[in-house]
Amino acid sequence: MSVPANSVTVNELLAVMGSRELKDNTTVFTGVGTPMMASGLAQRMHAPRLTMVIEGGIVGPRWKPGSLPISTNEMRAAYRAQMLPGITDAFLLAQRGFLDVGFIGGAQIDRYGNLNTTAIGGSYDRPKVRLPGSGGANDIISLCRAVIILTAHEKRRFSETVDFITSPGWLEGRDSRRKRGLLFGGVSRVVTTLGIFGFDAESRRMRLEALHAGVTVEDVRTNTGFEVQVSDTLTTTKPPSEEELGILRMLDPARQFL
Amino acid sequence: MTISPREYDFQAARLRLEQKPKSSGEKLTTLDDAVARVSDGDHIAFGGCLFSRTPLALVRQLLRRRPKSLTISRNLMCYEGEWCMVAGAVDKVVTSWMGIGLPWGLSKIVREYVESGRVPMEEWSHLALGLRYRAAAMGVSFLPSLTMLGSGLMDVGGSKTIDCPYTGEKLLAVPALFPDVAMLHVHRADRFGNCQIDGYPHMDADIAKAAATVLVTAEEIVSEEEIRLHPDRTVIPGFIVDALVHVPYGSYPHECYGLYDAEPDHFSGYVEGITQRGAPSVQEYLERYVYGPATHAEYLALFGEAALADASRRGRELVT
Numbered sequence: 001m002s003v004p005a006n007s008v009t010v011n012e013l014l015a016v017m018g019s020r021e022l023k024d025n026t027t028v029f030t031g032v033g034t035p036m037m038a039s040g041l042a043q044r045m046h047a048p049r050l051t052m053v054i055e056g057g058i059v060g061p062r063w064k065p066g067s068l069p070i071s072t073n074e075m076r077a078a079y080r081a082q083m084l085p086g087i088t089d090a091f092l093l094a095q096r097g098f099l100d101v102g103f104i105g106g107a108q109i110d111r112y113g114n115l116n117t118t119a120i121g122g123s124y125d126r127p128k129v130r131l132p133g134s135g136g137a138n139d140i141i142s143l144c145r146a147v148i149i150l151t152a153h154e155k156r157r158f159s160e161t162v163d164f165i166t167s168p169g170w171l172e173g174r175d176s177r178r179k180r181g182l183l184f185g186g187v188s189r190v191v192t193t194l195g196i197f198g199f200d201a202e203s204r205r206m207r208l209e210a211l212h213a214g215v216t217v218e219d220v221r222t223n224t225g226f227e228v229q230v231s232d233t234l235t236t237t238k239p240p241s242e243e244e245l246g247i248l249r250m251l252d253p254a255r256q257f258l
Numbered sequence: 259m260t261i262s263p264r265e266y267d268f269q270a271a272r273l274r275l276e277q278k279p280k281s282s283g284e285k286l287t288t289l290d291d292a293v294a295r296v297s298d299g300d301h302i303a304f305g306g307c308l309f310s311r312t313p314l315a316l317v318r319q320l321l322r323r324r325p326k327s328l329t330i331s332r333n334l335m336c337y338e339g340e341w342c343m344v345a346g347a348v349d350k351v352v353t354s355w356m357g358i359g360l361p362w363g364l365s366k367i368v369r370e371y372v373e374s375g376r377v378p379m380e381e382w383s384h385l386a387l388g389l390r391y392r393a394a395a396m397g398v399s400f401l402p403s404l405t406m407l408g409s410g411l412m413d414v415g416g417s418k419t420i421d422c423p424y425t426g427e428k429l430l431a432v433p434a435l436f437p438d439v440a441m442l443h444v445h446r447a448d449r450f451g452n453c454q455i456d457g458y459p460h461m462d463a464d465i466a467k468a469a470a471t472v473l474v475t476a477e478e479i480v481s482e483e484e485i486r487l488h489p490d491r492t493v494i495p496g497f498i499v500d501a502l503v504h505v506p507y508g509s510y511p512h513e514c515y516g517l518y519d520a521e522p523d524h525f526s527g528y529v530e531g532i533t534q535r536g537a538p539s540v541q542e543y544l545e546r547y548v549y550g551p552a553t554h555a556e557y558l559a560l561f562g563e564a565a566l567a568d569a570s571r572r573g574r575e576l577v578t
Contacts, residue, residue: 033360055384056307057458067576071359073307073334074520075513075576078458086459087307087333088388095385095404118381122373124414130372130379132364134411135334135355138383142405168408180408181419181428256361 008240010193011258012248013212014150015041016240017191018103021148026100027051029140032069032077033257034150035103037248044247051082053099055136057090059083065251072136091136094143097184102144104137105151108162111206111226113149113169113187113199115141116162124164134166141167146188153192158224170204177204194220196237200229210235260416261380261433265301268399271436274470285451285474285502289319289554292473292501296320296439301329303391303435303469305442305462308334308359309512309520311455313443315475315505318548318557320441321345331437333387333461336512337528340367341548343377344540351377352435354384361522362529370537381414382406386432391461393434394468402429440469443508444494445517447476448484451499454491457515457577463493472498475505477517505554507566519572521565 008016011034018038022028024047030039031054039052040063051060056073060082063069069077078084085093093099106115117137121128141147147169151157169187171177177186186204190197195211207229208220213236221228252258264270293316296302302320306312317338330342331352339356342348344367356379357365371377382390383406393401402420406412407430420431442462444453453474455462466472474494479502485492508514511521531539551557558566 056310057460070361070522071308071310073310073458073460075310075457075515075573078515079576084458087461088385088392088464091385091388091405118410124410125378126375127373129364130369132357132368133353133355133379133381134383136384138409138411139385139405142383142407142409143385165408165410171408177408181404181430182407183404183427 008245009258010152011037012240012245013193014038014191015248016244017196017237018148018150019045019244021189021191022047022050022101025049027053027098029053029094029099029102029144031055031103032072036063036068037251037257038103038150040251041244041247045244053090053093055087055090057084057086059085059090066253068252068257091139091143094139097145099144100146102140102147104140104147104149104167106137106149106167107131108157108159109149109151109190110159110162112171112173112204113190113206114162114165114171115149115167115169116164118164118166120163137167141169141185141187142182143185145185147185149187149190151190151192153194153220153223155223155225158226160226170199173204174202194223198231205229207231208234210237212237213239265435266399266433267436268397268434271394271470272397278470280497282450282497284449285496285499286449286479287501287503289315289503289505292316292503293320293323295471295473295500296325298326299328300438301331302439302441303437303465304330304332304338305440305460305465306509306512307460308336309525310458311443311460311514312336312338312509312512313441313475314338314510314512315443315503315508315554316441316473317341321347321544321548331387331435333384337525340365340540341544343367343371344537345544348377350380352380352382352387354382354387358525358529362525366532367537367540381411383411386411386430388461388464389432390435391464391468393432394436395464399434400431403432404429406430435468437465437469438471440465440472442466442472443475443514445476445514446478446480447474447502448480448482448496449502450482451494451496451502452485452492453494453499454485454488455493459493466494466498471500473501474499475503475508477506477508477514479504507558510558510566510569511561513573516577517573518566518569519576521569
């Protein structure tokens with residue numbers, strides 16, 4: 001192993017912090033990359049009865065260490081799955097309410113957890129930068145009981161407004177999400193490279209709840225494009241352990257996703 | 259951008275189906291005969307998902323006919339959509355996501371064609387697009403859903419909500435999508451077009467039922483008896499299928515579950531060309547892989563037997 005255990009990469013930090021948010025005896029709608037690492041780690045640490053559901057129409061895979069999927073719709077993502085119901089039906093499991101948690105990311109996020117993966121700048125028809133699109137992100141944030149956003153913390157990403165709402169968080173806050181017909185779920189956590197945010201139960205604005213070791217509130221403010229609210233009970237996260245890092249590096253020895 | 263009423267007109271779609279023979283007879287034909295059923299201006303739905311079970315042999319044969327003004331739809335559009343853009347074959351792309359995958363970053367072709375307004379990209383959520391095909395497969399004009407509400411995607415296709423007649427709650431009315439043509443690649447079929455798919459089904463069965471014309475390639479043509487021994491595995495009945503072509507490695511270099519793995523190095527080469535030379539590199543790719551080879555065998559020869567055998571070995575390993 002070329003990387004010493006005490007040097008933690010951005011993706012390792014996100015995967016470890018993301019994994020700790022997952023509970024045993026629950027279900028998670030997860031994607032490739034960091035969410036997949038977080039889910040795989042949780043299963044091996046504290047949540048052996050966590051079931052993964054994958055966008056490609058896959059239930060309960062046991063991914064092969066060293067042979068992780070690069071797409072949610074390829075054979076590696078289905079490795080030793082319990083069921084292959086198809087894409088539409090996998091999402092309908094979420095609509096029915098079977099999915100406790102979903103993981104997503106995004107190019108832009110605002111204080112209400114609204115995400116943009118569609119277009120930056122310009123108009124929808126003539127965007128300055130065309131991003132790939134929603135894929136299942138919109139469905140995951142609309143239909144899962146809780147959603148965890150895993151993302152690098154950068155000022156351009158944490159933006160005052162998003163140019164397009166691909167995936168609706170709490171929309172304009174308060175009860176606006178429910179008023180639009182999104183009766184269930186919502187964004188519960190935003191896990192970043194600087195700390196962990198929750199959302200105020202009333203205003204639905206993002207609120208800093210924990211900092212990673214060595215990070216200050218000022219660091220978060222400097223790297224955030226909107227006003228940062230801080231919890232009265234701000235805590236510090238426990239750094240990734242040797243055991244957690246060891247499992248991640250066992251799952252992905254070539255460090256394709258770490 | 260709003261969708262055309264033609265896409266969800268369930269009565270017109272039904273009439274079209276009623277006027278069509280639903281034969282349980284012979285469907286085997288050639289690739290060229292199959293794609294000759296496509297007209298300029300048609301909406302074609304591609305089966306599979308991203309680089310899994312993409313009907314690439316049908317797409318290549320289609321492009322060889324230099325079609326125009328097509329609309330293409332697919333749940334996650336891979337580089338076959340870029341080919342159609344660069345070939346000047348499409349007026350619109352309907353999808354939930356377009357690219358190749360995480361390691362290859364944003365598609366430069368999508369950026370060039372969509373940002374300039376040359377080819378509009380109509381975006382739906384992944385489930386919403388799945389429900390569009392399913393609504394059509396069910397013969398209705400819409401399906402209620404709880405997804406996509408409150409998002410910017412509502413405006414893209416002009417989606418509407420309905421008040422539930424029982425509970426009064428607001429629901430998304432996902433409009434049906436009845437494509438003119440479905441292009442699908444399956445694991446096996448008998449010569450009458452009864453199709454079986456191994457592994458993940460993607461949206462193929464819904465697309466087959468939704469479309470007016472169904473073109474299928476199969477890795478293997480099996481006997482009628484083989485299908486009748488395992489009818490539970492048939493996902494598309496023969497009377498739905500218009501044309502069937504026997505095309506082993508019909509998705510290659512994309513994957514076909516349990517039969518062969520994808521070729522990420524090939525994708526990297528394709529993307530590297532675009533990074534260096536832009537859209538003209540896709541034109542060169544089309545010359546080499548699409549317009550050049552006269553037959554599917556000539557196409558496969560560009561990759562070589564060793565590569566095919568290796569992809570098969572890797573594909574089999576992933577299901578054992």
